[in-house]
Structures are given as structure tokens and as C-alpha cells.
Amino acid sequence: MISTDPHPIRVVIADDHVLYRKSLQLVITLDRDIEVVAVAADGQEALEQVLRWRPDVLVLDLRMPKLSGLEAIRAISQRSPTTRVLMLTMPEDPDSAVAALLAGAAGYVTKDATGEQVAEAIRELHRGVNQLAPTAAATLLDRVSRTASDDDPNVHLERRILHLLAGGEDLSVVATAVGLSEDDVRHRIADLLTRLRAVASGSP
Template sequence: MNGASPTRVLVADDQTVVREGIVMLLGLLPGIEVVGAAADGEEAVALVERHRPDVVLMDLRMPRCDGVEATRRIRAAYPETEVVVLTTYADDDSLFPALRAGARGYLTKDAGGEEIARAVADVRSGAAGLSPQVQLRLLERLADGAAQAGPPGAAPGGTGRPGATGPGAGGSGELPDGLTAREAEVLALIAEGLSNTEIARRLFVSPATVKTHINNLFAKTAVRDRAQAVAYAFRHGITGTQQ
């Protein structure tokens, strides 16, 4: 990371051997500084207040305060701190509550050091840090939702149709929460995991224009970050099919 400040990371896991192993692994990775380790979500929130880390690696199943609640509290009180879930579980009941709580990354504990380092770097740069398994589950959930919504234009209500009608065909009445067609297109690309720079290249616009669209769509949809935006996109069927 050539002269750049190291990413300050806090680890939260209730299993001592796992927690110590993660701390040891992170200590071997370049550009990462471990600033603390918590045995449960309550301690994680307290240590975030004390150390103000850049990223928290958060287990989900912990006593006193679980990882979802700890993530929600951390993201509400310290929005500059990102959360990457590191857990054994990748089921819907674990994944989607964590994303809705504000986690921007989600890895399972079979992830290697390189994958953890990449997720930490991704969330710090504003991208999503999702494991391949999690990305696959999100796509499967998206496909299930699209199948239930029916063919384009067939279902009443309109919330599942923006991707099918396309940005040039549907007015804002066909999009949820007053999104414009361009904002929906940007949202779909966020859901694909693209960074602002990659979205700008895809749409042939400037990164500043992309940032403006993102700020607008975040305000309209009441999401706080990219992970919640991804969950929102999947929930409303706003996908890359609208490109």
C-alpha cells in the first residue's frame, strides 16, 4: 500500500480460538493493523467507540448482542466504520438481516487471507466485499424474485418491473420511491458489485455524475450504504437486465 495508512481493523468473534486465529492471520497481511478484538457484539460496539477502526470483521452468532444488532448500532453511531461479516452461515436468515443492518461485506469462515484482505480493501474503497458464494445466493434470490414477479408488464403494482421495462421505456411511475430510469440503472450496477469508477466507464459518464446519482437514489430509497442498496435492488427486482 506504498505509503498509505494501514487499514485499522477490529475483530469480533465469541470463540476464542477463532478470534485469536483471525487476529494472527490479519497480522500477516500487508496494509492491515488490528486495533482490537471483541468477544461479543456489546464489546465490539464499545471497542469501535474507543478505537474508531476503519473496518470491523463481525461474527453473527454471539452472546449478549449478536452481530446483526452490533452492526446496526455501529453503522448508526459510527458511519465511517464499515462492517464485513465473517461467519459460518450464508443462509438467507443470516445474510439479508446483516445487509439490511448495514454490513457492506459478507464472507464465510472458509475464506482465505487474500479474500479477507480484498473484502476489507473493497469496503474501505466504497465497494461491496461479498464472497462468491454470497454473490451466487443473491443472484439466486434475484432470479426467484423475478420468476415470482412474472413477465414484464404483467404484474400489477409495478415495483418489480423497472429492470424489464428499461430506462428508456418506463417513467418514474414504474419505479419505486420515485427513482428515475438513470438512477435505477446506476442502482442495478451497484447490485452487480461495480465501483463508482466502473459504473462511470459502463455508462460513459464522469465519476462525479455517478456520485450524484448515487446520492439521489440513496436519499429516495432511504438506504445508508451500498450493501443496503444491493438488498433494496434485489428486493425490488432492479437488475442489470435494464442495461
């Protein structure tokens, strides 16, 4: 179904499992705020569709043929930086989710999420909100604890935020606990991911 919204969120769905891809497309297109402009069955096709359509959001499976999800994220970050990538991962694989975030994904959902949950994640990404589930927050907390300097005054606040998120607290609770606005917490998470991406890529 084509969205009746004059400015719908334009989405490309990329997953190599045809039944999952079609069912996700069906559910998402029921949302009047979202228009699925293209689908892809492998990482290379996902990149091609993104470059053709310049969507707002790409929903991308991590494990893809021809071009892996991580390779596709890096290419899209360079060639279509306004497209935000929502990574699909398996529930038991938080390390891969964090790898996707560090490669440039704006967020992730697990493949056991409902279509409605994926649609909500798409809307959140389009609003500029990074999607960080408790398992990924816990993995990031471990990474920050091992790599960040205790002399950095921001580290203690970041650890507190990640600790609360890892415990399953929602953003409003986290913001109240650390004495910041929800927008400030979002910015802190985004800044943390940017810094960790630079470290992971070897940038100064």
C-alpha cells in the same frame, strides 16, 4: 505485528470462537496495509471496542453472544458511521448475509474464506466497495423482483446487475455487460442497498 504503513487500515475483529479469532488475527496482521487495533469476544464488547478505537473496518461474526451481530451493526451504524462492517457468515446462510447488508453491513465473507480473502475484503471495503457474493446477489434479486415496481426504469438495470453477480461474474464483466463503468455499478449496488434498508426499516 504493528503495521509499518503510515496510514494502515485500522481493524477490530469480533468473533466468539477464540481459535478462529486468533488465527484470523494472525493472518490479517501479516498484511502490512492492515493493523488490528482490538479484538472482541461478544457483540457488546465489539461495540465498546469500536467506540473506543473508531476503526476503519469491523470484522464481525453474525452469531454473537450478549449483543447479536445484527444488533451490533445497527448500533455501530448510528454511533460510529464511518466504521464499515464486514460480516462473517456461514456459507449456507445467504438470507442472514442479506439481513446483515440490510441492517447496515458494507459486505460479508463466509467463514470458510481464507485469511488472505478476508484481508482483501477489508481493503475493498476501505476503498468503498461493497462486498456482494453470488449467493447474496441471488437473494437480493429475489427480493427486488418481489418488491420493486416494474414501472421503475432503474429496476430492470438493477435486476440485470444482480443476475450477473448471482451467476458469479466479476465486476468488470458486469460493467461491460450493462454498459456502465465499474464505479457506476458499485454506486448502483450501494443505492439499491440503501433503498432496501429504508424499506426494511420502515422509513419513507
